[in-house]
Amino acid sequence: MDTDALDAARLLAEHRLPGIVVTDAQGRPTTVLPASQVVRFLVPQYVQDDPALAGVLSEPVCDRVATTLRGRTVRDMVPDPPRIPAAAADDTIIEVAAIMARFRSPLVVVTAGAELVGVITASRLLQATLQNC
Amino acid sequence: MDTDALDAARLLAEHRLPGIVVTDAQGRPTTVLPASQVVRFLVPQYVQDDPALAGVLSEPVCDRVATTLRGRTVRDMVPDPPRIPAAAADDTIIEVAAIMARFRSPLVVVTAGAELVGVITASRLLQATLQNC
Numbered sequence: 138m139d140t141d142a143l144d145a146a147r148l149l150a151e152h153r154l155p156g157i158v159v160t161d162a163q164g165r166p167t168t169v170l171p172a173s174q175v176v177r178f179l180v181p182q183y184v185q186d187d188p189a190l191a192g193v194l195s196e197p198v199c200d201r202v203a204t205t206l207r208g209r210t211v212r213d214m215v216p217d218p219p220r221i222p223a224a225a226a227d228d229t230i231i232e233v234a235a236i237m238a239r240f241r242s243p244l245v246v247v248t249a250g251a252e253l254v255g256v257i258t259a260s261r262l263l264q265a266t267l268q269n270c
Numbered sequence: 271m272d273t274d275a276l277d278a279a280r281l282l283a284e285h286r287l288p289g290i291v292v293t294d295a296q297g298r299p300t301t302v303l304p305a306s307q308v309v310r311f312l313v314p315q316y317v318q319d320d321p322a323l324a325g326v327l328s329e330p331v332c333d334r335v336a337t338t339l340r341g342r343t344v345r346d347m348v349p350d351p352p353r354i355p356a357a358a359a360d361d362t363i364i365e366v367a368a369i370m371a372r373f374r375s376p377l378v379v380v381t382a383g384a385e386l387v388g389v390i391t392a393s394r395l396l397q398a399t400l401q402n403c
Contacts, residue, residue: 143400150397155288155376172392177371179399180364188368191361198363199403228324230331231313235321238310243288243376259305264283266312267276270332 138167142209143202146175155243158256159211159219166246166253168219170211173243178214179205223248224257230266233257271300275342276335279308288376291389292344292352299379299386301352303344306376311347312338356381357390363399366390 156171222240247255289304355373
């Protein structure tokens with residue numbers, strides 16, 4: 138949650154991730170930050186409401202990055218309230234699919250107790266689903 | 271739109287894609303099919319409403335694949351109504367970001383006239399945004 142917002146954006150960009158898991162200071166998963174949420178964060182609300190207005194936004198994109206990301210943390214960007222689409226390590230594929238469907242999340246966090254053990258993306262879930270059918 | 275639903279699911283799985291662009295018979299982009307939408311399609315509505323019920327769903331996952339995907343086409347899976355988050359090839363980064371933000375889509379389709387010229391994911395957009403800042 139305390140990671141620099143710009144560092145988180147770079148992590149998503151460099152690894153081409155659909156989202157990242159956000160943890161608290163103790164490493165416990167707290168929420169998911171989708172890449173699309175960071176993109177939304179860069180766009181002023183009035184432009185989100187009417188994308189045609191992006192054309193009149195004369196501010197260079199690096200200035201937008203500076204005004205929205207610099208000096209901020211992941212806490213400022215995460216969806217509110219924090220929602221953690223979490224599955225247990227021994228859940229079935231259908232249980233994971235149900236959690237992903239309900240949260241409309243690009244990924245599901247896998248935990249064993251309070252410990253983060255991994256992440257499953259939608260395409261990885263499809264791969265696991267189809268490989269033996 | 272007429273592609274077999276199972277083939278589309280395999281395409282998402284094999285290439286680990288967050289989504290694919292759906293075209294009409296003439297190759298014109300019509301809508302976007304997110305991987306998460308295919309996952310949702312596999313899960314019965316009552317389980318989406320209450321993921322705890324996934325545990326009582328005794329049907330093996332391959333049977334779910336058979337009942338939901340076999341004999342269907344992409345047309346059966348796409349969000350209704352079809353929505354095409356499309357940008358023009360000469361749009362700015364902020365314009366693409368605005369379209370992505372508005373549609374809450376994992377990808378934006380790039381067109382030149384009616385022709386499909388490419389696809390931009392959220393993480394690719396962040397990469398382009400950050401590389402010169």
